Amino acid sequence: MDDLGQADRAEPEDTRVRAARIQDVARLADVSTATVSRALATPERVSPEARARVLEAIAKTGYVPNPAARSLRSQKTFMVLVVLPDLSNTFFSKILRGIEETLFEAGYGMIISDLDGSPEKEAHFAAFTAAGRVDGAILLNGHLFGQSREGEGQPARIGIPLVALCEAIPGADIPQIEIDNRASASRMTRHLASLGHRRIAYVSGPANNILERERFLGFKDGLEAAGLPFDPALVIPGDYTIESGVAAGQGLVARNTRPTAVFCTSDEMAIGLMRTLLSAGLRVPQDISVAGFDDIEFAAVAEPSLTTIHQPRRELGQAAATVLIDLLQGRPTPKQIRLGTELVIRDSVAPPG
Amino acid sequence: MDDLGQADRAEPEDTRVRAARIQDVARLADVSTATVSRALATPERVSPEARARVLEAIAKTGYVPNPAARSLRSQKTFMVLVVLPDLSNTFFSKILRGIEETLFEAGYGMIISDLDGSPEKEAHFAAFTAAGRVDGAILLNGHLFGQSREGEGQPARIGIPLVALCEAIPGADIPQIEIDNRASASRMTRHLASLGHRRIAYVSGPANNILERERFLGFKDGLEAAGLPFDPALVIPGDYTIESGVAAGQGLVARNTRPTAVFCTSDEMAIGLMRTLLSAGLRVPQDISVAGFDDIEFAAVAEPSLTTIHQPRRELGQAAATVLIDLLQGRPTPKQIRLGTELVIRDSVAPPG
DNA sequence: AAGTTGCATGTAATCGATTACATAGGGTTG
DNA sequence: CAACCCTATGTAATCGATTACATGCAACTT
Incomplete structure (x- = not known):
């Protein structure tokens, strides 16, 4: 039955190459799929020999875990949503860079939502997060999803960690990263x-x-x-x-x-x-x-x-991403971070003539 | 057996609310999950009465399809990767906006990768796309993934539609959107x-x-x-x-x-x-x-x-996104689009003194 | 009236990973 | 040596949707 099942899909002479699955790796390494999964997630729980065979098989097949399957089972997406009011504003680009590099190092991807003042776009992304497409979000737009509607400080409850960056969100019980x-x-x-x-x-x-x-x-x-x-x-x-x-x-x-x-x-x-x-x-x-x-x-x-x-725009982005990742991984986080600013004296200001 | 299964998970008095699943909608509308799915994907294949009941149930439960499950089964993510060399460069922000708004209207999300000249980041995102996390990609960085390694015009084959924006990719058989x-x-x-x-x-x-x-x-x-x-x-x-x-x-x-x-x-x-x-x-x-x-x-x-x-930066972004969406949805696309530029005469140029 | 067609719907397999639970075997302890 | 524990591993349930296939029923044909 097993063999039949394998044979069924074993038509590799087809036009395009199918991506390797965990089963392919398991068969090649002569272990079960559970062992392959463990070799990647918790290497210390797998014998060195098995681990070596698995890694070799992974290298040989070019296996990359299917994120949809992983996410379906584990309820994690390793994606973070960044909500901002205007993507084309110069001010945000360096902040974004700080966010992106920090997320990347931690293994998270970044999805960007440019609200552009559109309430329907905002509603869409609220649904988007609610649907579990992202593990958390960084808000640069100064309010929570749907806060305009609900009045009070009780907006549509989004069940994922949030961080407010630059524009503090009054009344929201989420970490705030900002300058003074x-x-x-x-x-x-x-x-x-x-x-x-x-x-x-x-x-x-x-x-x-x-x-x-x-x-x-x-x-x-x-x-x-x-x-x-x-x-x-x-x-x-x-x-x-x-x-x-x-x-x-x-x-x-x-x-x-x-x-x-x-x-x-x-x-x-x-x-x-x-x-x-x-x-x-x-x-x-x-x-x-x-x-x-x-x-x-x-x-x-x-x-x-x-x-x-x-x-410090880049640092602001890095700090927000760091706090969000800590939240996502259950580590304690500060409620507020204030980064320092500097007065930069150049030529456009002088004593009055 | 069915009832037992339901009872098993029916512990809604728990602390947090679980998101509604297609089964919840199906039960409420008194149809099967297949009908719910069809009511959303192919409404014309469902009777008006059933469709109405499904829509009502969806409204009542606030159901949003789980993207991981959908993506696992249908092999589509409705996500597009945008690869660019430097996110903090002013030049790209308006292009990104053009891309984002066009993708959004078509129901696609945008994931951004800032390569920052790092080959390992590039390798990561190559694996990322290969793993099927996105349906397609827009490349603003002037080369295909791993093109530096492979030499020739035969880089690591990424099995998804690609579009080159601004920086044409010589030898690549993908649509190019650019100016002259x-x-x-x-x-x-x-x-x-x-x-x-x-x-x-x-x-x-x-x-x-x-x-x-x-x-x-x-x-x-x-x-x-x-x-x-x-x-x-x-x-x-x-x-x-x-x-x-x-x-x-x-x-x-x-x-x-x-x-x-x-x-x-x-x-x-x-x-x-x-x-x-x-x-x-x-x-x-x-x-x-x-x-x-x-x-x-x-x-x-x-x-x-x-x-x-x-x-025309915004239009360049829009054009690239449009072409990619057409590719993703199987429509014919031009191999090359060239948008016009304009000479803008201001004050920094005058006849020699 | 029997056969054919087509529509609306349901049943259940499937996508590919993670992980709870089961089990085998080696080592330790009294 | 029996009882127990621990480690490494396998088996199979599970996540939540999509969709091939099956089925029941009404309408139409001859």
């Missing part, structure tokens, strides 16, 4: 003030964004620490994109009394804003200082080079 | 020549890179078309990164006779190079013109704004 946005924004504001700036404008992120809220608080902290009044007229709405920086710049150019310094809460906005100021004939930093936030690659080669807050 | 690099480079060269530039430097990509080879041929085509001689002394090595642009700029600054225009084969190099020239007190474009290639987001807001070749 408030302190960093305060730091930059104080730096500007310490150079003598008294009228400092603030180009914001999107309303309701958690980063924006923190940075805005930090901005006000900084003003207060420097003994400067807060003037709402100096708050310019933005959304972290180059385009919104350009728009903010146009608004500034049109004013008759201008601030002497502008603190943009992303480098992309700062670069877009500088561009607009320069085109209008203003000089940076002589006429107006511009500061950014993030320290993306282009900050150092902008003209003038950009004074900004450095975020 | 040679014609585009020629176009830019002729543009510079037409403004009166006679000494045009060329900052190259990495040696042996297929894009580099094509663009270099285009550069020489352009010179020839304009009746200009080719001078090897005006070829400056680069590797598409900002840093190599900076280095190229330093080399230029140190020369006593300089070209009047520099054609950089990536925007990142052009921006790094401009930065260095400006820091050295040279004016762009008055003293020296600088042109780029790619038209990344920052090209328009660089100072001065960058004259470059626009690549």
Whole structure:
């Protein structure tokens, strides 16, 4: 019966080669499939001789375990979902790299979901995770799946480990990996003030964004620490994109009394804003200082080079992946990790003229 | 026996909720599992009444098919691997977005592999695909898995559909999605020549890179078309990164006779190079013109704004994903797609001073 | 009315691994 | 030497879907 079964499928003269199965390895090594499986998963539980024969057979057949079968039985996928709001944003790419390399070393693959502000996409990926296609997820988008719907702090329960990266998720009982946005924004504001700036404008992120809220608080902290009044007229709405920086710049150019310094809460906005100021004939930093936030690659080669807050993006990604893997493997994890930032002083900020 | 089997696993008072299985749906809808499966896969083969009951049961249970089980049986994963040389490179992010959105609409997920120049990572992902974790792959890295080893045009045979994006893979019998690099480079060269530039430097990509080879041929085509001689002394090595642009700029600054225009084969190099020239007190474009290639987001807001070749990055990604999906679903596909580029004229290029 | 066709559905084999349980054999202990 | 334990290994159930094959029934043909 066994032989018949084997013979049945033994038609290798067919056109294409079928991938080797665990049975093929077992037969070649003259052991059972259980031993093959054990030789790979728990080598210490298999005799050295058997192990050697199995490894040889694996090398000979080029056997690679079928992940679908493995996952079906063990309920593990060795896949992690990374949810982000905008894949084409420069800021995320280095973070992704940090995530990817850490996951890779631990044997996990990375599936990316670019939500792009679409609730249906979000619903799809919620179902996706619920269906057990991934073992865990890293959320860069600032909220849990379906949190908008459910109100409260009780969103659709996803039964897998989650980690929030960069954008902390208020009320969610999951590890948060982030920088201290408030302190960093305060730091930059104080730096500007310490150079003598008294009228400092603030180009914001999107309303309701958690980063924006923190940075805005930090901005006000900084003003207060420097003994400067807060003037709402100096708050310019933005959304972290180059385009919104350009728009903010146009608004500034049109004013008759201008601030002497502008603190943009992303480098992309700062670069877009500088561009607009320069085109209008203003000089940076002589006429107006511009500061950014993030320290993306282009900050150092902008003209003038950009004074900004450095975020350790790669390390943020690595930390998030590490925490998630610890969660997945049942190790204890911290509830919160805060990585330090640095004030990077370049040429776009100077004392007021 | 059936009942016993059911009773066996019916311990729902346990702590966590188990995901609904096809059996749960079948029982609730009072049909067999086969009918549930058919109601989803081939609705026309199920009576309207049964279908309605199944759909209702699915809604009630929140059933989502287990992908591991489905994939084990049907040998399909609905996952696509995207292989790229450097995830943190700005150039790729918009392409990725084009790929992701197209795959998503067709019901496919995207797994990303950042090779980072590591042969072992490449080997890992070759095994990964061979193990059937993905249905197909989009290669942005210019060669097939293991092509370096095997020599010739006969690399380790991966039994799944592949598509090459941006970097054509010579000798590989797979669809290629790309722009006409040679014609585009020629176009830019002729543009510079037409403004009166006679000494045009060329900052190259990495040696042996297929894009580099094509663009270099285009550069020489352009010179020839304009009746200009080719001078090897005006070829400056680069590797598409900002840093190599900076280095190229330093080399230029140190020369006593300089070209009047520099054609950089990536925007990142052009921006790094401009930065260095400006820091050295040279004016762009008055003293020296600088042109780029790619038209990344920052090209328009660089100072001065960058004259470059626009690549339709999102559309490239979409086209590659579309072709791959067609391949996966057995539809006929073109062997090659070439998307058009555009010469974008901005401020970094002017007639020689 | 008997035979044929086709639709809707159910039964059970199957995909390929993991792992609970069973077992054989060697070693240790009293 | 009997009782016991431990190690290495095998047997077979199991994960949850898909799908080949079987079946029952209604409608149609001659």
